[in-house]
Amino acid sequence: MDHKALVAEAATYLETLQGIRRELHQIPEFALELPKTQERILGSIKGLGEITLGKNLNSIALLIKGAHPGPTVLLRADMDALAVQEDTSEDFKSTNGYMHACGHDLHMAMGIGAAHLIATHKDKLHGDVVVWFQPGEEGHDGAGVMLEEGAHMVSGNKPIAAYGIHVFSAMLPNRVFASRPGTMMASAGDLIVKVHGAGGHGSSPWMGNDPITPLVEAISGLQTFLNKKLNAFDPVIINVGWLEAGDTHTTNVIPETASFGATVRTFSREHFAKVRVVVADYLDGIAKSYGVKIEHEFSNATKVLINEVDAVARIERVVKDTFGPQRYFDMPTPMAGGEDMASIIEELGGAFIFYGAHKPGVDFMTAPVNHSNKAEFDDTVLADGAALLAALAFDHLGEPAA
Ligand SMILES: [Zn+2]
Incomplete structure (x- = not known):
């Protein structure tokens, strides 16, 4: 034809x-x-x-x-x-x-x-x-x-x-x-992270178990950590799109939970798999050092x-x-x-x-x-x-x- x-x-x-x-x-x-x-x-x-x-x-x-x-x-x-x-x-x-x-x-x-x-x-x-x-x-x-x-x-x-x-x-x-x-094109998917601490009075954080600080640390450290673990010539993009914690009417209460959601982009099958392992390890480390429980889920990812x-x-x-x-x-x-x-x-x-x-x-x-x-x-x-x-x-x- x-x-x-x-x-x-x-x-x-x-x-x-x-x-x-x-x-x-x-x-x-x-x-x-x-x-x-x-x-x-x-x-x-x-x-x-x-x-x-x-x-x-x-x-x-x-x-x-x-x-x-x-x-x-x-x-x-x-x-x-x-x-x-x-x-x-x-x-x-x-x-x-x-x-x-x-x-x-x-x-x-x-x-x-x-x-x-x-x-x-x-x-x-x-x-x-x-x-x-x-x-x-x-x-x-x-x-x-x-x-x-x-x-x-x-x-x-x-x-x-x-x-x-x-x-x-x-x-x-x-x-x-x-x-x-x-x-x-990238694989595009979601990463949802939820930190479970224990509620308390904001005056005495050592008596509760603040979930917000480990959440912020996870967000700020994640990209740096990935740089040390994944080949820079095969990029991984993680960008936080929302976060949720506490109540905007109070500053003196430690909430029980805090969470964020990010989009995750990978450009190879190898890093699609590896980023899942590296993120799990990283969140595990933060959970241990703060004594909180961190749940996370990768979902809705295209290939x-x-x-x-x-x-x-x-x-x-x-x-x-x-x-x-x-x-x-x-x-x-x-x-x-x-x-x-x-x-x-x-x-x-x-x-x-x-x-x-x-x-x-x-x-x-x-x-x-x-x-x-x-x-x-x-x-x-x-x-x-x-x-x-x-x-x-x-x-x-x-x-x-x-
Ligand atoms: Zn389209």
């Missing part, structure tokens, strides 16, 4: 895809339950292939069977919005208290466009394509639930690669595709997103051949955000792609970023994004497997 022909064909879909994206933008839904979003997508993929809906979430797995036998490739579009009150000047802006501030409405439109391109040319496909519409990317592990439900197995074969695109309202030049071999080298080479070649060398950017470093696409790539292989979609006329270095209530996206990028997803599927499955 000629990739440039796909781009030309996708261009004829542009208005339709923009229309779908803007409709989806006005009905943003949260987490794993997205019935309206699911229904809207189903309306646009009728007749393209076999559809399997999720059991515990409003997912869609669309199976497009190629005319020739061969392996399966998976394309993924996420569906969920954020609990953000939109403050943009778009005439199709959301008014229901949620907002597609991360551009997942564009991902769904690109997934729909790619599905149409692939189904139209399935006579040239040596294998099958599964298109995933996935809820719950924003910290709800929708990818994990879909994998658990076997939504990747709808062709009867485990896919040999997965590809997905993420748009950015800032930070990348418009229409530029970016990726990198190896680690592309480190590690792109397959071969898959990134394919993306780079296809983008450069199809759109020109200036449309590909080789990211020098990973980014510290997390993504549950990491679970899909860990299970199936493949790679993730970033895609510049800032509004024309704004400086992409200073434009409101994804998740901001002011984030705006240029949806004229949809046709090329759909074409790239389809081109990657055809590139992978266009020839009979050797």
Whole structure:
């Protein structure tokens, strides 16, 4: 399948895809339950292939069977919005208290466009394509639930690669595709720490057991301690987002407990495991010296997103051949955000792609970023994004497997 022909064909879909994206933008839904979003997508993929809906979430797995036998490739579009009150000047802006501030409405439109391109040319496909519409990317592990439900197995074969695109309202030049071999995004998870002391009178702390001082020591010492225990060339980020202790109306009471919550970012499987051991040791030491009990829990962690080298080479070649060398950017470093696409790539292989979609006329270095209530996206990028997803599927499955 000629990739440039796909781009030309996708261009004829542009208005339709923009229309779908803007409709989806006005009905943003949260987490794993997205019935309206699911229904809207189903309306646009009728007749393209076999559809399997999720059991515990409003997912869609669309199976497009190629005319020739061969392996399966998976394309993924996420569906969920954020609990953000939109403050943009778009005439199709959301008014229901949620907002597609991360551009997942564009991902769904690109997934729909790619599905149409692939189904139209399935006579040239040596294998099958599964298109995933996935809820719950924003910290709800929708990818994990879909994998658990076997939504990747709808062709009867485990896919040999997965590809997905993420748009950015800032930070990348418009229409530029970016990726990198190896680690592309961090594991992002929570660390919750609770110190149990004993209540008492603030005048005589030696008679109670103050939980606040060991908590503060844990917060201030943790980053320094990690520096001494973990290789500095494989960074670990721990940033405290909340802390809770005592009562703001009193200063003369020693509370029983104190706690904090932090986000933890790691960039390798090795440090994902090791930071858990090192933090446990460190908190143990503080608990012993102060005679308090410290409970801690690591939770909600995405996996480190590690792109397959071969898959990134394919993306780079296809983008450069199809759109020109200036449309590909080789990211020098990973980014510290997390993504549950990491679970899909860990299970199936493949790679993730970033895609510049800032509004024309704004400086992409200073434009409101994804998740901001002011984030705006240029949806004229949809046709090329759909074409790239389809081109990657055809590139992978266009020839009979050797
Ligand atoms: Zn996102």
